[in-house]
Amino acid sequence: MSTATVHEHVDVPQPPQHGRPGGYLRRASILTGLVGGIGLALVVYWVGSLWLVPWGTTNAVTNLQVGADALWAATFAGWVIGFMAGIGAFAGPIRWALGRDLTHADAEYLAGRDQGKWRYWRYTTDHKVVGVQYLVMTLILFGVGGFLAMLIRTELGVTWAEVFSPDFYNSIIGTHGIVMIIAMIIAITGPLGNFVVPIMIGARDMAFPRLNALSFWLLFAAVPPLIASLFMGGIRDGWSVYQPLSAQAPTGGVGYQITIITFAISTGIASVNLITTTVKMRARGMTWNRVPVFAIGIIASSVMGLIWFPMFQYSQIMSLSDRMISTSFFNPLGGGSVWLYENLFWLLGHPEVYVIVVPATAALMEIVVVFMRKPLFSYKIAVAGFAGIVGISSIVWVHHMYMTGWAPSTNYPFMLSTEMISIPFGFLVLVLLGTIWRGKAWARLPMLAVYAVIWNKVVGGITGVYLSDTPVDQYMHGSMFVVAHFHFMLMGAGLFGAMAAISFWFPKMTARTFDERIGSIGFWTAFIGFQVTFFSMFVAGLQGQPRRVLQFDGAFNVSNWISTIGAYVIGIGMLIFLAAIIVSWRRGPAAPANPWGSKSLEWQVETPVPLENFPVLPVVTSDPYDYGVPDPYEVKEPAEAEDAKVGAP
């Protein structure tokens, strides 16, 4: 890959500027955001409690005060809007509406030029800052979700008593579920999609830098309502918040809905941005067969998110409307349908698994080529695998509804489509195994992690094939077997894949060397704990333990004890891995620009990566997988064989 990189400041001629630089956006930060958000929330609550509650009617089914739900939904919405206004998200559009645009100086200020660490606390448009912000947010969400997971396993391990009240237990399983889903959806696309992809394709930033900042801060604003709901009765209905159960939920339930509605907007914006960036901003010479496979995986994931997230969002808008203004989309007593909710929910609910697993798999491919010093086995098969998954993932959602009685005859075609998705999934495994084939592995943490993740992926994939079969699902649906299966996919493939990817790109993102010794101890401890926990959970499921229970038949005691011990081991491992991240980030030795000897563009720029990445945009002459020596087994004409022998080291 040829990259003409000249590190000199280049003065770019500017178009005529409208208006003076400066103004509110130079004063906005997370602090003004908090002031705006809390301020507007208080105002809305005060005004609303004067007007909404006295007018509130009573919900016919649940006898709940509709007014209180509407009040809290408005208050949470006030928080989100106030926060976004306070942090300066609307400053650009308002100026534009007033006939003045951001000047070049403002754009550079927004990008965080010369602002040191403070730029991480602002509405900064630099894609690298947004990537780091996403990384920290991901770690915080995993911390919260992981802590709740420990509480769940504690309850399930203490088989002789209720540790928590059933209400609190139900709200921790619901909150654990949705926090982890959000964390997993952003875990790779957020930090690495934002930080790495633009550099990887030879761009100076994302296509829409301000939308990039918007997508992150919307995510940030979406989280507090979710946390607040824990203190307002909690999300007691699982992460799937099925109707009409969630209509009975305490007021905290609206926190979930505001969070999802906001998060869906954030995801949509981020997806559009990533897709547009990769389609339109690739360096000269980066034809579609030279785009790094990680960028393709991020596109595939973004396309699925973009198409299917709105379904989830609609389901929550309709739920909110059922709660607040007594519509009956999902309330059978008013002519609604619970199956409508289930369909809308699973239209995202299933593709979401691929939204998570596809970028994780693409990241593994980038890792394997570097550590095997081999080209990718087949770029075309990898892309065909991603395309197949994107296509088929949109027609499989009913396998979550085999047992709902909605339309039993559809079980046949959906069993077909669901089992067919294992074929493109197999393409991805083929590419990974083909790239490993006959390579001499450079045994570093990111590479060894790949072996672990492939194992998890295969276990998750095969148990998924069981569940895709309706007769087997008739036994397994709603049991712990399902829980173990999707943890193998989301955690085993997704989270462990993200850990591999973060340890790989850590030196570029933080300019520090990752402490592999501590990191490896953490990773392998967590991996062993993971196998113990979830294999034992498969057994509990086979024995017939339903999911989402806090007490159960004594027959399941042993497998639950083993799972709980395993879960504590995971917890310890994850804390050690987190310690490795924090210690390396604060005090690790400075990282060289290309510690892995990778040929991909992001490793050719200096570390720390300068603003706008490339002083002179690179020109690409091959794909980034140009490793390896001629294959000695490759059958050659005699003359060629002689050449190969001479050329081989």
Added chain:
Amino acid sequence: MSTTDDRPSADADGPEEPTNRPVPADHFREWVSRPYVRRIIVITVVLTLVIIPMAWLTLHFMNLSGAPASPIMSEIEKTMFVFTVVSAPLMAITLAILLYSIFGWGRVSGDKPPMQESPAIRGNRTATILWISVTSVLAFFLVVWGMIELATISAYSYGATPASDQPNSQKPLVVNVTGQQWVWTFEYPDYQGVTSATLVVPKDRPIYFNVTSKDVVHNFWAVEMGIKIDANPGAVTNTGVTPTKLGTFNIRCAELCGLHHAYMETSMKVVKPDEFDSWIREMGGRRTA
């Protein structure tokens, strides 16, 4: 092993010097004759033989509580068995390649990127065609198997004669199942006024369930019978089973339904037909039809 080099050399690992471009069949034969390919095949076969007993192990865990108690459950277990056996080679070959990569092709360590590069393999027609055709054939086999099984258990659910030697000419016993937070109620419309909190049914007679809910979505799961269907408010769903084993079995709610979801379970007693009749009399039931 870390210094092993798979490039052909004087040692036995190398291929014979090729002199001209072989036809595809020769190419395949040459590929299979490579030492590492042979070893991986051996490891795969061994691992497959190790994994297949897992099929019995899964059934062992499923049967701990007395399953299978119906032909439907037997079919489900048969399907589980077949799926494990069919997936075993795929799991084995993946594991074999991973293990051979770590222990066979060797590793290098160190802080600097290794100077020695691996063979630049970009694609391999033989391996690709093999992989894609094997995974596709297996997937299609499982789909076809699943569809036949689904048709079979659906027929059993709706009163078809199970493939057992029991004569089965009676008309199905209808039971109306109602879920409500957090109890199950069983009503026998064939017998006036009989409702019960536990399900009591005669052996070897088809039972037909009308399932509904009074409040939220529940899921009626008769564990050892292998039947499961959502209990939805405002709708009736159906399932059915012919119990073929005497004993007391489990009914659990398999859909989160609020506060006491964990405790929403009851038992299902399968009794001899005459015991069932006397139970109905005890409950004060009279035949309505």
